[in-house]
Amino acid sequence: MSQGKETKALDSLEGIHWPRLPGVGAQMMRPVLAQLKQAQWLPPEALVERQLQQLQSLLSYAQANVPYYQRKIGSDLFDPLFGLTLENWRKLPILRRSDIQDNAADLLSRNIPASHYPLGETQTSGSTGQPVKVTSTSASRLFWSAVTMRDHYWHRRDFSGKLCSIRAIPADSGSVAKGQDSPNWGWPAAQLYKTGAASILSLGTDVSAQAEWLAERNPEYLLTYPANLAALEEHFRSSGRELPNLKEIRTVGEMVSKELRRKCRETWGVPLSDVYSSQEVGYMALQCPESGLLHVQSETMMVEVLDEAGKPTPPGEVGRVVVTGLHNFAMPLIRYEIRDYAEPGELCSCGRGLPTLRRVVGRLRNMLVLPNGDKRWPLTGFHDFRDIAPIRQYQLVQKSVERIEVRYVVDRPLTAEEEEKLRAVIQNALGHPFELSFQYFDELTKTSGGKFEEFISEVAA
Numbered sequence: 025m026s027q028g029k030e031t032k033a034l035d036s037l038e039g040i041h042w043p044r045l046p047g048v049g050a051q052m053m054r055p056v057l058a059q060l061k062q063a064q065w066l067p068p069e070a071l072v073e074r075q076l077q078q079l080q081s082l083l084s085y086a087q088a089n090v091p092y093y094q095r096k097i098g099s100d101l102f103d104p105l106f107g108l109t110l111e112n113w114r115k116l117p118i119l120r121r122s123d124i125q126d127n128a129a130d131l132l133s134r135n136i137p138a139s140h141y142p143l144g145e146t147q148t149s150g151s152t153g154q155p156v157k158v159t160s161t162s163a164s165r166l167f168w169s170a171v172t173m174r175d176h177y178w179h180r181r182d183f184s185g186k187l188c189s190i191r192a193i194p195a196d197s198g199s200v201a202k203g204q205d206s207p208n209w210g211w212p213a214a215q216l217y218k219t220g221a222a223s224i225l226s227l228g229t230d231v232s233a234q235a236e237w238l239a240e241r242n243p244e245y246l247l248t249y250p251a252n253l254a255a256l257e258e259h260f261r262s263s264g265r266e267l268p269n270l271k272e273i274r275t276v277g278e279m280v281s282k283e284l285r286r287k288c289r290e291t292w293g294v295p296l297s298d299v300y301s302s303q304e305v306g307y308m309a310l311q312c313p314e315s316g317l318l319h320v321q322s323e324t325m326m327v328e329v330l331d332e333a334g335k336p337t338p339p340g341e342v343g344r345v346v347v348t349g350l351h352n353f354a355m356p357l358i359r360y361e362i363r364d365y366a367e368p369g370e371l372c373s374c375g376r377g378l379p380t381l382r383r384v385v386g387r388l389r390n391m392l393v394l395p396n397g398d399k400r401w402p403l404t405g406f407h408d409f410r411d412i413a414p415i416r417q418y419q420l421v422q423k424s425v426e427r428i429e430v431r432y433v434v435d436r437p438l439t440a441e442e443e444e445k446l447r448a449v450i451q452n453a454l455g456h457p458f459e460l461s462f463q464y465f466d467e468l469t470k471t472s473g474g475k476f477e478e479f480i481s482e483v484a485a
């Protein structure tokens with residue numbers, strides 16, 4: 025790993041130099057990081073073996089202390105005396121989002137270990153219309169933070185650099201939404217290293233104001249969502265404005281296109297690294313610094329990709345993502361169907377044994393439904409739009425199995441000829457002559473979680 029030359033490790037709580045008082049969090053973090061550093065190189069079978077040991081511990085605990093699992097996982101499904109195999113594991117029931125909503129109280133342990141306090145609470149965004157609350161523990165948050173550090177190490181970030189984040193900020197955070205500057209990167213990086221400054225701004229800010237804010241701060245690192253990044257890239261490209269210090273862009277929350285990566289290289293000369301995470305469970309996969317595949321974070325999370333019959337999906341095929349956090353003993357989510365779809369990848373050429381995802385493709389509601397009932401990902405062709413007409417932003421909404429509403433934000437009204445060309449491109453990309461209606465908007469809105477969806481099927485959901 026490499027930290028910038030300005031960076032030096034802290035071994036005391038900030039501001040306390042004598043006698044040294046090791047930070048409690050940092051003290052626990054170091055041994056965890058040392059273990060993660062080793063574990064990533066374990067062969068895949070060894071990782072699975074260790075995961076199963078930890079899952080066995082979680083499962084026996086849940087069966088004894090969590091009412092929901094007392095009912096759902098009887099001794100016919102799992103008997104602690106006989107250990108846990110992958111075969112047994114795959115027979116356990118899937119936990120759906122509606123199960124969490126219907127059984128919120130029964131999913132809480134009646135006997136949370138004292139050492140796992142203090143508890144926290146995460147409320148997921150209502151972007152899917154089905155918000156859920158998840159209780160976290162000191163242990164689950166520590167591992168979440170350890171993976172954050174791993175991401176910094178993998179991508180060789182210079183902690184002395186300035187970090188700017190533009191992200192969804194809860195409406196009740198008051199003045200933070202207008203932008204807030206901090207002297208350091210915050211937990212966990214600032215507990216372990218002397219870091220540069222960090223600033224945060226609400227995603228709800230106009231793109232031109234975001235650009236102004238970024239230019240004033242001139243950061244080394246930028247963190248935001250892909251759809252927002254695409255709008256920023258266009259703004260910087262067309263305005264000729266620059267971010268001369270920028271070294272890397274990190275994205276979270278949505279799928280990243282190859283095109284967006286290319287544009288970031290062209291406009292800012294920097295790479296983009298992506299993280300696959302969710303508010304409910306935290307980091308599921310980080311981008312490999314060598315191959316670009318997403319590495320599943322096996323030390324903290326079991327991630328399964330399953331076909332409709334519940335069997336593991338082979339590399340090259342898309343399946344639904346089912347996750348289990350290994351360490352949350354307050355509210356265990358066992359085999360939680362997170363409602364994303366992903367394509368598993370092969371073993372990575374970098375040598376890490378952590379399994380890979382080639383791509384995360386989106387949610388069920390982002391799938392096109394064909395008139396014969398088949399579903400598929402409407403992923404191709406749309407990038408040609410701007411070659412045809414001055415389209416700033418678009419969104420396709422499938423209203424029925426035959427009809428799709430095409431929503432555009434445009435620089436000027438389109439001609440009939442342009443609409444005809446677009447119709448042909450869309451029908452060709454979707455693989456069916458859908459009936460298309462064009463609608464023009466001043467702005468297309470993001471979901472409350474800050475995500476922007478290019479394709480929404482009201483039929484699939």
Ligand SMILES: [Zn+2]
Pocket residue numbers: 312313314315317319372373374375376
């Ligand atoms: Zn790799």
